Every structure is written in C-alpha cells, then in structure tokens.
Amino acid sequence: MPDVAIQSQLHVAGALDWVGMDGIEVPVRFDAGDGDVQRASAQVGAFVNLTRPDRRGIHMSRLYLLVDQYLSxxxxxxxxxxxxxxxxxxxxxxxxDRARISIRFDQLVRRAALRSDNSGWRAYPVSIEASLCADGFRMELGTEVVYSSTCPASAALSRQLIQEQFAKDFDAGKPVDHAAVLAWLGSEKGIVATPHAQRSVARLLVRFVDGAPLNLIGLLDRVEHALGTPVQTAVKRExxxxxxLANGSNLMFCEDAARRIQRALDADSGIADFHVRLEHQExxxxxxxxxxxxxxxSAR
Structure with missing residues (x-):
C-alpha cells in the first residue's frame, strides 16, 4: 500500500522538534511506593523529533503500538x-534521534484519619515526563498536594479583637472568676473573630537521582508532614x-509553606532536583x- 509519509516534499522541507500523538488512552500499572501495583486509565503523549527535512512525516502507528505494548x-x-x-x-x-513520553493519571492512596480509626482514599494526580536524547535519559515526576493554610496576619487581628471583647466583658478592676472566664471562652463571645483559611495547592515536579524508584507516597508523606495540614478523607468530630488544632498550630503565608517544602525536599538525598509552585486560593x-x-x- 502507498505510504505518502515517506515521500519527499522539497517545497515545504524542514526538520521538526517533536512530532507524535497526545491524549493516547491506555491503562498503566504503577507502584506508588507501597508495593501495591494499581492499574489506572492514563492519557499518554508519545513523540520523536524529525531530523530528515526531506521526509513528510513519521510513523505514528509505530509509536502507538509500542505505547500499547509496553504500558498495557x-x-x-x-x-x-x-x-x-x-x-x-x-x-x-x-x-x-530524540524521543519523549508523557503519562498522566490519578493514583489512589489510602490515608488514615487524624484521630479516629477510620481511613479513606485520596486521588493524587500523577504526571511522568521522560526523554531520551544525546545527553541520555531523563525523567521527572509531578503531583499535587492539597492543604489548608491559615493566615498569620488574620490570626493576629482576630486575637486582638478577642482581647478587646474580653476587656469589655470583664472589668479590669474586679477579680476574675475562673468559672466565668471558662464559660466565656466556650461562648460565641470568646471567639468573636476567626482568621481566614483557604484550600491551597502545592504543585510538585521532582527529578529523582539515577536509579531511584518513583516513590510517590514517600514524596507525598514528606511534603504533607512539612505542611502539617493536608486535606482529610474520613472525618469524625475528633x-x-x-x-x-493543626491549622491553629501551623499558621502560614504562602512564603512559609514554600520554605517548609523546600527544606523538606532539600533534605531528601534521593531527589536530584525539584520545582514547586504554591497557590493559596484566598x-x-x-x-x-x-x-x-x-x-x-528559595530566591529563584
């Protein structure tokens, strides 16, 4: 059968950086670091460069079949x-002479509740980018951590208003009754203002040292522990x-959160490089x- 892709097109000749397909639907098998190989539905991009200016195109079906063969x-x-x-x-x-692949899927990770004996699932987005060129093989892992951030400035302003309310409700010239203060603290007057908090996102891109496993759970654990307030799954009153309590103990601006993550990832000898974007959705x-x-x- 004729193959027009190999025909010369001298009037539009030129080498191309990347040619291929994106959004290939394929199942993938992935071990997030706990030994449990999960199967997920992925979107895959497969590309090579085109070095021959006289060739019209590449063999996309070959890339597709190789993706299916390996990833399935x-x-x-x-x-x-x-x-x-x-x-x-x-x-x-x-x-x-160059090739690259991108893989995007969600990985389910079971997370324990903070106090109760319950647990639940969190779906973490995963992106894997890998390339092969004259400089060798390179691979990066991307994911996101969603957490709560409580504003330190808002907390200070709230405390000031609570102090002012206390001064109004309790005469400085009279003895303070312990039971009365305890009851006041448990009433709405004892918390006339609350600091604002918001759902926040840390988007991580990590390159592990050569030969290191793609330990997604280890990465998540390190970052969530550094932040102290990752979002929860199963939640009872306790x-x-x-x-x-964790939010009150972990007041943070986005700069604080960035430095916490930077310090945590810098301390991991298995990570060769990382880039993080933090977003506090005010x-x-x-x-x-x-x-x-x-x-x-941190200044870059």
Whole structure:
C-alpha cells in the first residue's frame, strides 16, 4: 500500500522538534511506593523529533503500538520507560534521534484519619515526563498536594479583637472568676473573630537521582508532614477538632509553606532536583497568593 509519509516534499522541507500523538488512552500499572501495583486509565503523549527535512512525516502507528505494548503489560518505572523510548528511536532510526513520553493519571492512596480509626482514599494526580536524547535519559515526576493554610496576619487581628471583647466583658478592676472566664471562652463571645483559611495547592515536579524508584507516597508523606495540614478523607468530630488544632498550630503565608517544602525536599538525598509552585486560593481576596521554589535556592 502507498505510504505518502515517506515521500519527499522539497517545497515545504524542514526538520521538526517533536512530532507524535497526545491524549493516547491506555491503562498503566504503577507502584506508588507501597508495593501495591494499581492499574489506572492514563492519557499518554508519545513523540520523536524529525531530523530528515526531506521526509513528510513519521510513523505514528509505530509509536502507538509500542505505547500499547509496553504500558498495557509492564509496570511503569525508569527502566521500562527508557526501554520504551529506545524502542521509539529504533522504530524511527532513519528519521529521529530524540524521543519523549508523557503519562498522566490519578493514583489512589489510602490515608488514615487524624484521630479516629477510620481511613479513606485520596486521588493524587500523577504526571511522568521522560526523554531520551544525546545527553541520555531523563525523567521527572509531578503531583499535587492539597492543604489548608491559615493566615498569620488574620490570626493576629482576630486575637486582638478577642482581647478587646474580653476587656469589655470583664472589668479590669474586679477579680476574675475562673468559672466565668471558662464559660466565656466556650461562648460565641470568646471567639468573636476567626482568621481566614483557604484550600491551597502545592504543585510538585521532582527529578529523582539515577536509579531511584518513583516513590510517590514517600514524596507525598514528606511534603504533607512539612505542611502539617493536608486535606482529610474520613472525618469524625475528633478528626475535625484535630484538624482545627493543626491549622491553629501551623499558621502560614504562602512564603512559609514554600520554605517548609523546600527544606523538606532539600533534605531528601534521593531527589536530584525539584520545582514547586504554591497557590493559596484566598478567601479574603478574589486573587490567589503564589510562591515558587526550587532546589537549593528559595530566591529563584
């Protein structure tokens, strides 16, 4: 059968950076770091460059079939992806010398409640980007951590209003009755103002050292522990109270959250590089507070 892709098109000749397909639907098998290989529905992008200016196009069906062959049957890890990218280039050895792949899916991770014996599932978005070129194989893992952030400035202003209310309700010239104060603290007057808090997102892009496993759960644990207030799954009253306590003990601007994550990831010898974008989705403003950080330099 005729193949017009191999025909010369000298009037529109030129090499191309990347050619391929995106949004390929395929199942993937992934071990997030706990030994439990889950199967998920993924969207995949598969690309090679086109070095031959005289060739009209690449063989996209070859890329598709290789994606299906590898990802449908083998667990995703660095060795498998490097092998797949080498297969991309072997299938286009007369056309390409660089290959890359992107994989996007959700990974379910079971998370324990803060105080009760319950637990529930969190779906964490996962993106894996891998490339193979003259400089060798490179792979990065991306994910997101959603957490609560309570504003330190708003907390200070709230405390001031509570002090003022206390001064109104209790005469400075009279002895303070312990029972009366305790009852006041448990009433609405004892909390006339509350600091604003908001759902916040840390978007992580991490490159592990060569040969290190794609330990998603280890990464999530490290970041969530550093922040102290990740969103919860199963919540009973004792869990909600513990979450309120965690928020009160972890007041943070987006700059504070960025530095916490930077310190936590810098301390992980298995991480070669990282980039983080933090977004505090303000309840006070219609805009968001945003901070960026990367390995070893919070000023970048």
């Amino acid at each position: 049957t083998r667990t995703v890890d660095g060795a498998m992806l490097e092998s797949l990218l080498r297969a991309f280039l072997e299938s286009h050895k007369d056309l390409a 869990d909600e109270q513990a979450f309120a 309840s006070l403003h219609p805009h968001d507070a945003v901070a960026y950080t990367s390995k070893g330099d």
